[in-house]
Amino acid sequence: MSTTKNGRTNVREPIKYADALKEATEQLLVSDPRVLVLGLGVPQGTGGVGSLAQIYPNRVLDMPTSEAALTGLAVGASIGGLRPIVFHDRVEFSLLASDQMFTQAAKWRYMFGGNGGSAPVTLRIVVGRQWGNGPQHSQAFYGMFGGVMGLRVVIPSSPYTAKGLLIAAVRADDPVVMLEPRWLYGVKEQVPEELYEVSLNKARIIKKGSDITVVSYGDALFAARQALELIGDTTRVELIDLVSLNPIDHKTISASLKKTRRLLTVDTTSSAFSVGSEVIAKAVQGGVEFMVTPQSLACPDVPCPTSSALSEFWYPTKVNVANAILNILNKPKIDTKLTFEELHMAPTVTL
Amino acid sequence: MAYLKKDMIDFHKAYSHMLRLRVAQEELVKHYLNKKVFSMVHFYIGQEAVATGVCDALKVDDQVMGTHRSHGHYLAKGGSFRMLAAELFGRVTGSAHGKGGSMHQVDRSVNFTGSSPLLGSAVPIATGVAFAQKYLGKPGVVAVFYGDGASEEGVVYETYNLAALRKVPILFVLENNQWSINSPIKNRRSQGYNLEKIATGLGVKYEHADGNDYEDVYTKTVKLVGSIRKGGGPAVLECLVYRHMAHSTPLMEEKHRTGDVLEERLKKDPLKKLKIKIVMSGVLEKKLAKEEENLRQKICTDIAWALEQPYPSKEELYTNVYN
Numbered sequence: 001m002s003t004t005k006n007g008r009t010n011v012r013e014p015i016k017y018a019d020a021l022k023e024a025t026e027q028l029l030v031s032d033p034r035v036l037v038l039g040l041g042v043p044q045g046t047g048g049v050g051s052l053a054q055i056y057p058n059r060v061l062d063m064p065t066s067e068a069a070l071t072g073l074a075v076g077a078s079i080g081g082l083r084p085i086v087f088h089d090r091v092e093f094s095l096l097a098s099d100q101m102f103t104q105a106a107k108w109r110y111m112f113g114g115n116g117g118s119a120p121v122t123l124r125i126v127v128g129r130q131w132g133n134g135p136q137h138s139q140a141f142y143g144m145f146g147g148v149m150g151l152r153v154v155i156p157s158s159p160y161t162a163k164g165l166l167i168a169a170v171r172a173d174d175p176v177v178m179l180e181p182r183w184l185y186g187v188k189e190q191v192p193e194e195l196y197e198v199s200l201n202k203a204r205i206i207k208k209g210s211d212i213t214v215v216s217y218g219d220a221l222f223a224a225r226q227a228l229e230l231i232g233d234t235t236r237v238e239l240i241d242l243v244s245l246n247p248i249d250h251k252t253i254s255a256s257l258k259k260t261r262r263l264l265t266v267d268t269t270s271s272a273f274s275v276g277s278e279v280i281a282k283a284v285q286g287g288v289e290f291m292v293t294p295q296s297l298a299c300p301d302v303p304c305p306t307s308s309a310l311s312e313f314w315y316p317t318k319v320n321v322a323n324a325i326l327n328i329l330n331k332p333k334i335d336t337k338l339t340f341e342e343l344h345m346a347p348t349v350t351l
Numbered sequence: 352m353a354y355l356k357k358d359m360i361d362f363h364k365a366y367s368h369m370l371r372l373r374v375a376q377e378e379l380v381k382h383y384l385n386k387k388v389f390s391m392v393h394f395y396i397g398q399e400a401v402a403t404g405v406c407d408a409l410k411v412d413d414q415v416m417g418t419h420r421s422h423g424h425y426l427a428k429g430g431s432f433r434m435l436a437a438e439l440f441g442r443v444t445g446s447a448h449g450k451g452g453s454m455h456q457v458d459r460s461v462n463f464t465g466s467s468p469l470l471g472s473a474v475p476i477a478t479g480v481a482f483a484q485k486y487l488g489k490p491g492v493v494a495v496f497y498g499d500g501a502s503e504e505g506v507v508y509e510t511y512n513l514a515a516l517r518k519v520p521i522l523f524v525l526e527n528n529q530w531s532i533n534s535p536i537k538n539r540r541s542q543g544y545n546l547e548k549i550a551t552g553l554g555v556k557y558e559h560a561d562g563n564d565y566e567d568v569y570t571k572t573v574k575l576v577g578s579i580r581k582g583g584g585p586a587v588l589e590c591l592v593y594r595h596m597a598h599s600t601p602l603m604e605e606k607h608r609t610g611d612v613l614e615e616r617l618k619k620d621p622l623k624k625l626k627i628k629i630v631m632s633g634v635l636e637k638k639l640a641k642e643e644e645n646l647r648q649k650i651c652t653d654i655a656w657a658l659e660q661p662y663p664s665k666e667e668l669y670t671n672v673y674n
């Protein structure tokens with residue numbers, strides 16, 4: 001919503017996650033001459049900001065198929081005073097630039113004791129599920145990114161957070177990696193028209209509740225939202241969107257756990273080294289007296305397969321999440337069959 | 352099956368090889384459009400002369416590796432079509448038990464060693480396979496296919512150097528279709544870019560071939576592979592080609608292509624070119640039509656078989672991770 005000059009309130013139509021990112025990009029280009037966008041195919045539409053190349057042909061740039069060099073160039077440009085946004089269409093592609101992300105940009109401020117400035121580059125990196133993409137095209141590496149000190153890592157779970165996080169990322173004086181689950185690109189939500197920031201290091205309480213804390217992020221959080229719809233009466237569930245993996249906002253989580261003393265984490269990556277494991281470990285170390293052993297719902301510890309007959313069993317569904325919650329609350333399971341579309345096709349719902 | 356001399360090329364046979372790739376993919380396209388293929392696909396239609404020209408010039412012992420667009424490379428090396436089809440349909444009897452899909456072709460029984468969609472990644476791997484071959488004193492060479500996009504990855508340039516340094520028996524087959532998804536080559540390279548100078552500057556031999564012309568690809572491969580086999584070190588064969596369809600869908604028209612429009616691409620269709628040649632040499636068009644019909648029938652039978660195959664069971668999720 002926004003207010004017009006004559007005081008009337010305009011209700012904007014909900015917009016897609018991808019369009020929220022485009023809107024943020026356009027407003028950043030308008031408001032800050034240091035901002036530019038680069039990546040393979042970006043002016044032709046990769047990353048969803050292609051039409052901006054017509055308005056800003058010198059600021060929305062195509063690149064050779066050379067992730068290491070183009071990311072390094074952006075890191076350097078950020079050290080040199082620009083605010084580049086790099087787009088990588090899959091996380092696997094970005095890994096060709098691991099040195100530039102993890103070892104160069106992430107360490108630039110620290111390794112010179114603050115005397116070398118910083119590398120305030122923003123990396124938009126697409127992660128996760130998409131039908132038929134399998135072992136080499138649908139990884140997420142959340143845990144790995146979260147483990148890189150010096151990098152800020154955020155995961156938008158909605159159009160609102162997508163827009164606000166991108167703006168905050170570009171304005172931040174640190175390198176920020178934004179991991180964007182492709183699964184969410186079609187999800188819609190009402191988003192403020194103006195430039196606004198969403199905090200890069202705060203978790204968000206999506207829904208208040210009394211008896212169980214569900215901690216999640218990205219497309220797993222989307223499954224958790226849908227699980228709440230399945231459960232119906234959800235006054236007992238507190239749902240937290242982590243938003244940031246580095247740092248993780250343990251304060252918000254522990255405040256919630258003090259009240260609920262029950263915890264479920266939901267990931268859409270393998271269980272081993274999952275974000276959920278980190279959240280649970282820190283909660284236990286923090287001395288929460290749990291009423292029920294904390295549970296983590298995640299993917300199996302095997303690569304993600306291509307055949308839909310197999311990937312069907314790889315990702316936790318909304319039914320799995322609902323049942324994990326009900327189990328902790330000691331309530332009977334629900335049994336809902338999901339359609340092929342629900343299991344394999346990216347959602348287009350409005351939040 | 353390398354022919355010894357240029358004038359000994361059996362063009363009719365070559366045409367049948369190419370036609371197998373074309374018809375197989377045309378039939379797969381139909382099933383993709385009918386939503387039977389739940390795997391990300393990249394069709395090879397239009398580039399058949401390269402895979403066929405190169406693989407026909409190789410021996411059984413020689414190995415081949417590829418990319419995200421490797422249906423053609425796999426079939427040209429003799430890979431089983433019905434297993435490819437089953438793989439695209441996500442079935443357990445597919446060449447990768449449904450775990451891989453279109454971008455992960457493999458048939459080690461015919462020395463198609465594997466393919467990966469990560470651009471450039473197969474180039475050093477194939478070089479390593481060739482290195483092992485030489486190290487173990489085995490006879491075969493390795494051919495690795497990759498595109499103009501992939502050839503811009505740093506690791507590819509690094510591999511040219513390494514392969515030359517170690518005199519690795521590898522043929523780098525660069526299929527230049529001038530696009531990296533939607534990015535035209537002019538967006539990606541300076542006007543002064545000259546791969547021949549780069550490759551030869553690194554000590555790698557370089558040849559340029561017309562990728563729409565089977566004979567050109569074949570004869571140049573014979574020449575380069577002959578030298579590689581004798582220990583002459585690696586070579587790049589850059590083939591100029593057109594992909595007829597969009598990057599990863601069977602779409603024929605893409606509005607962002609200029610110059611390289613469908614009409615131009617079809618004019619240079621490698622199959623058309625070869626067909627004219629064999630008809631001129633006296634093979635009856637009717638005979639060719641009959642052969643094509645038989646081939647299509649066989650392909651359709653294989654697809655029908657593949658569609659009958661069972662899906663992998665849930666337990667398959669946990670197999671093949673480790674030994």
Ligand SMILES: Cc1ncc(C[n+]2csc(CCOP(=O)(O)OP(=O)(O)O)c2C)c(N)n1
Nearest residue numbers: 093420468469470498499500501530531532
């Ligand atoms: C390392 C890496 N970066 C980006 C991609 C995304 N991608 C897939 S295919 C493709 C185009 C590759 O062009 P080219 O190598 O010429 O092969 P073609 O698709 O034209 O056959 C791109 C950019 C990728 N698969 N791997």
